[in-house]
Amino acid sequence: MKQSLIKLCLVFAAVVLLAVPQVSQAKELKGDLEIFSWWAGDEGPALEALIDIYKAQNPGVNVINAAVTGGSGVNARAVLKTRMLGGEPPDSFQVHAGQELIGTWVKSDRMEDLTPIFKEEGWMDVFPAGLVKLIGTDKGIWSVPVNVHRSNVLWCIPANLKKWGVEAPKTWEDFLKIAPKLQKEGIVPLALGQNWTASHLWESVALSSLGAEKWADLWSGKLKFNSPEMIKVWELFGKILPYTNKDAASLSWQQATDMIIDGRAAFNIMGDWAAGYMVTTKKLAPGKDFGWMPSPGTSGEFMFLADSFGLPKGVANRDNAVAWLKLLGSKKGSDTFNPIKGSISARKDTDLSKYNAYLQSAAKDFAKDAVAASLIHGAAANETFVGSFAQVMEMFLKSKNAKATAMACQQLADKAQIGK
Ligand code: GAL
Numbered sequence: 567m568k569q570s571l572i573k574l575c576l577v578f579a580a581v582v583l584l585a586v587p588q589v590s591q592a593k594e595l596k597g598d599l600e601i602f603s604w605w606a607g608d609e610g611p612a613l614e615a616l617i618d619i620y621k622a623q624n625p626g627v628n629v630i631n632a633a634v635t636g637g638s639g640v641n642a643r644a645v646l647k648t649r650m651l652g653g654e655p656p657d658s659f660q661v662h663a664g665q666e667l668i669g670t671w672v673k674s675d676r677m678e679d680l681t682p683i684f685k686e687e688g689w690m691d692v693f694p695a696g697l698v699k700l701i702g703t704d705k706g707i708w709s710v711p712v713n714v715h716r717s718n719v720l721w722c723i724p725a726n727l728k729k730w731g732v733e734a735p736k737t738w739e740d741f742l743k744i745a746p747k748l749q750k751e752g753i754v755p756l757a758l759g760q761n762w763t764a765s766h767l768w769e770s771v772a773l774s775s776l777g778a779e780k781w782a783d784l785w786s787g788k789l790k791f792n793s794p795e796m797i798k799v800w801e802l803f804g805k806i807l808p809y810t811n812k813d814a815a816s817l818s819w820q821q822a823t824d825m826i827i828d829g830r831a832a833f834n835i836m837g838d839w840a841a842g843y844m845v846t847t848k849k850l851a852p853g854k855d856f857g858w859m860p861s862p863g864t865s866g867e868f869m870f871l872a873d874s875f876g877l878p879k880g881v882a883n884r885d886n887a888v889a890w891l892k893l894l895g896s897k898k899g900s901d902t903f904n905p906i907k908g909s910i911s912a913r914k915d916t917d918l919s920k921y922n923a924y925l926q927s928a929a930k931d932f933a934k935d936a937v938a939a940s941l942i943h944g945a946a947a948n949e950t951f952v953g954s955f956a957q958v959m960e961m962f963l964k965s966k967n968a969k970a971t972a973m974a975c976q977q978l979a980d981k982a983q984i985g986k
Contacts, residue, residue, distance in 0.1 A: 598882070659878065660875055661874055711872045714910045715838055719837065738802060748809075754830060767806070785946045841922075869939075901920050
């Protein structure tokens with residue numbers, strides 16, 4: 567009896583000993599994780615910092631950083647489309663919160679509902695309700711937000727402005743007064759880059775002309791793109807363009823930022839990834855080496871966008887992707903990524919002491935300003951609209967015809983079913 571009891575205990579101990587490594591083995595992730603984004607080169611350091619954490623947490627996983635270079639995802643989105651439609655989705659991909667996600671990949675039923683992860687991780691209370699709404703539908707939550715970026719920011723080098731005897735313009739009227747003087751001295755008043763950066767400038771101009779409420783009316787279908795208000799927007803935009811550089815079409819957004827850093831241009835309007843670039847890559851100090859303010863005429867308004875990552879249906883390495891998403895939404899992940907990226911955390915419990923002076927001011931503004939959705943960065947309109955808006959912009963850049971462009975824009979809005 568005693569002996570059989572001892573035997574039983576030994577068998578039990580063996581089972582327990584065998585079971586323990588099995589449990590931990592089951593938790594250890596293996597295989598690949600392919601992360602798809604457009605954060606390559608100068609845009610890469612924040613993503614790489616996250617990947618480093620992931621690798622430390624999951625040493626068995628081989629991370630493939632499949633970044634396709636090109637600001638605002640102009641090239642990456644086309645590659646993503648081919649892969650998604652070809653049935654070869656990356657394990658997780660970058661997508662803007664809002665219509666870029668909902669109106670494209672969710673609509674075509676290509677994404678997994680992440681609600682269980684949100685509940686498990688306690689994210690329902692951690693992310694602002696407005697943001698969760700933007701990445702969700704009545705059928706689920708479709709991506710994990712990693713940041714909040716501001717689109718309507720004017721950047722400058724205060725020391726240069728002082729040298730040139732100009733002040734940063736608070737309105738477009740102010741700008742149009744000082745621009746000819748700068749131009750006469752051989753300084754480009756407003757640095758501009760390739761097509762999408764013209765659209766980026768345009769959305770700031772539109773916001774200043776319309777205000778946040780009417781801007782929202784545009785996307786809900788209440789305000790027509792061919793209305794007198796919108797013709798006025800194109801007219802104002804047309805007055806600003808002569809004060810930009812002639813080689814804009816061939817420059818990346820970083821090269822346009824370089825123009826102000828090098829003192830070839832006075833101002834640049836770009837999202838606050840430019841702050842990330844100036845701090846992380848160029849090692850400039852916010853407030854000292856470079857300055858910022860809301861783009862002319864948009865004080866009190868925060869043109870918003872958020873990057874997020876989703877989980878396509880049928881990916882090759884689902885468990886590895888889920889672990890990636892959990893890291894992205896975590897406090898540690900967020901507060902590692904954002905100070906490098908030049909964005910503020912999408913979480914409500916962010917540790918602001920880790921953020922620089924620019925980002926602290928952005929967080930303050932985000933809490934009090936009227937929030938408007940960015941067009942060119944996927945928050946306001948679907949892919950059909952944003953993709954073809956490049957052609958509308960090209961048409962205006964060539965023709966400078968405000969009325970004809972406004973008409974073309976309305977045709978596009980009809981085709982893309984904006985506000986429907
Ligand atoms: C935006 C994106 C930012 C930044 C920028 C420039 O669309 O949300 O994170 O990458 O493009 O490429």
